[in-house]
Amino acid sequence: MVRLLILLLTLPMALVAFAPSARSADETAVKPEQIEAYVHEFNPDIFKLNADGTPVVPMRNAFSTPASDIAQDVASNNTFNLLVYLPFLILPQVLLVIVIFKFRDRGDGRKPATFMTNHKLEVLWTVIPCLALVIVSVPVWKLLYKMELPPTHVDTNNPDQATIIKVTGMRGPYSWEYEYKAEGMTVHLDAAGGQEPMVIVKDRVVSLNITSNDVNHAWWVPAFGVKKSAIKGRFTNTWFTPTMLGIFKGQCAELCGDGHGIMFISSVVVDAEDFRVYRLLQRHRADTDRIWNILRPGPGVEIDQPKLQEAVAKYFEKDTSEGRKFALRYWVAANFDALHRRPQDKATLDDLKLRESQQRARIETLVSSVAAPAAPLAVEAAPAADSAR
């Protein structure tokens, strides 16, 4: 809990400290540690354990740490229901204990009672539970319709008010593909074939259209209080508004084959500024992937230096803005980070450790040698011209 609080407190602080300088038009170089901060923010390692075996990113659920408006409503509704139900849990247990201790046969010749009915009592314990059900029925109706119908308080066509994401569950690698249509990006697997998180914005409605490519899956992040089956040929819809910055874990919640247990989900809630950076990074992703394919380390494979130079030159042909440099640095760092986390085999891991610093230095040299920026880091008014996908 304390760790969680520290994380929650430090994350925004770190962003405030680093982010403006990264987006500043005057600065020509982006410091490596800023890149690392973004890498860890946009693609956190949800499996990392502390020394004592507790996870670094704790699981949060809708009832104890609701992280969305829906989850808050669900949690309060659930608490209300529990309070109404509680007498019906306690009363039989108390009566049972009383009966067990009061009416046990002590061999003192006490005659058992002979009553067999008591109409008043029977009516009472039929009517009172019915009344309790009426009491819980009313508030849940409103919440049910709020959850199940699309959000009415925002314009879902406006990307500044709502993020519409098409979520596709699939096996192959057991994974989820997130398609942000309005933002023009698709997020699926990282360089090592691992699941990437769904990055969303705090206090901005997230509307999910969930489907599947093959068998049934179910998308579930407990802290958001929503879960929907992913069924081929159908779209299931749900929505929520994240109200808390941070990293939220989840898992596929419908048996989908031998990889059901490793079909993990993570979602990162960021502020609007960081989401703009994230969009920019994703826009340059296809271009940086071409460079990464040359750089990608294999056991004992030397990098083709001229080819790399050529690719970087080609990358900057389109535009030499600070944002593009930043994106290249970011993706190289992010991909190395992903490979560190999920190396394909032991040889790759050794190779990685050996070569990562050299290769990143090479890229850094190449990026720095590119001519002065033609335009400042144009995150806000980024046209779709260099759209990645």
Add this chain to the structure above:
Amino acid sequence: MADTIAQNAAHYGAPVTLAPELEIKHYTGVMDWLTTVDHKKIGLLYFWFVVIMGMIGGAMAGAIRIQLATPGAVWEAVTAAHLNGTDVPYNWFSENRLLYNQFVTMHATVMIFFTIIPGFIAFMNYVVPLMIGARDMAFPKMNAFGFWLLIPASILMLSSFFVQGGAAASGWTAYPPLSLDGMHITPGQDMWVFGVHLAGVSSILAAINFIVTVTNLRAPGMTWSRLPIFAWATIFVSIIQLLATPVLAAAVTMILMDRNFGTTFTVFEKGGDPVLYQHIFWTYSHPAVYIMILPGFGAISHVFAAFSRKRLFGYISMVYALGAITVLGFMVWAHHMFTVGMPTILQAYFMYVSLLIGVPTGIKVFNWLATMWGGTIRFTTAMKFACGFICLFVIGGFGGLILAMVPTDISLNNSYFVVGHFHMVLVGGSVMLLFAQAYYWWPKMSGHFLSEKAGSWVFWLMFLGVFVAFLAMHISGYAGMPRRVPVYYADYRFSNLLTTVGYLMTFLSACIFFVDLFLSYRRPKITVDDPWGINDIQHSFEWATSCPPPVYNFAHVPPIPIVEQIAHRGENP
């Protein structure tokens, strides 16, 4: 039957000689058990079948629980598998992850179709004809056929582990498209479907038999209003089985046809609908949960009354509650599917009707407590199990009320909370009830007492084990752990360890019971009709004949005691 006729005839002093072609060859020993049509022997066959299948299903649960005892497997799943290493301990299924799903599927199938449902049928078979003063079931041969169908069914299921691709791995719910995996290649799922078919036929035959038996073979004077509550429960559960089981057969046949004959009931690309299957499946499988509890409700009413030395409180409302659960049980199936995307008004309907089921169940619980109230309670092992049942079942039912609310259910659906809930009502409910019935009726069935001393151990280990294991499951689910996963986030490690500890206690208890069953035959033979000394209060026919009863059950059908008539009109005597 012929010897029964002859014996009865002899009893009434009529000299009967059967024609030679009517003479039935009288087998002894093993052949007697293989060819018997006597409801008592079939009941015992069911009983031993259930005990063995229960141990097998319990062992499968053990493999699952040992796998889930530690979360070290998470790291294995994500990293070590990519390092070509299997250096992480406690991961039995890392070589073959599908095997875990197969164990999950077969544990559920064995426990539901071969343990709990036939478990109640075992006691219904043995006791109901005795209770209503009948000499046998209405269709004795059909009764035997029903039992012997379970043997090929269980062999089909269990042997499917050894065919190509292994057993069915799509969960006991067998949702398509997952259950269409490996069509034409791996026969495990097809064998599962055939196993379910056979088990379904068996339970339909039993249902028809019970309905006809209770309707027609009641002793003279035993009107519906004087029917023992266990016989009432039998009637209701048979109605559910008769109406619901064909629906299951239809659902799994869709899977079978889609897999083998190119039909497209559930294939989306060709115009089918996977959600259709889910609706049809749950149309059976929700009523099925009442198949697994209603007979126990009936039986436990007798246990409470017998050992409190009181008559059952509120007989009429008990019967109506059983009937209400039967009817409502058919109307709530889609509460298993709140996340598949349904019209909101349907979700609201299923939510409210599901909540309503809590009312008749609550009536029953309060009636049982009122039955004990004012009695002189003897805490035999059967009574301990009955009281433990109330404690655990109320907790399980409470979980059901929480799950019925759609907004909460959307968070808890398919999580370990659901697993905890239905294990709490199936193990804390049905299995505790089966144990209570076993301790209550075993002297009648075998002629020997089960050990009360060992019974105390069986009860306390079972009670605490179930409580710990399944309450911890609720906690895992509340924290966000989905069901049917072989690996999990390290967050749930403590609650999962608790569940494994609880499992070990429960399994130990089952083992003690298993051994005690054999040991009971070494104890002295019971010579009285009514070894518990309860029938002056109960006036139940099964205690009016010897232990175990003769082949023909009763020489004379005993008269209905006059107190019965007053009692069951719902008035105080």
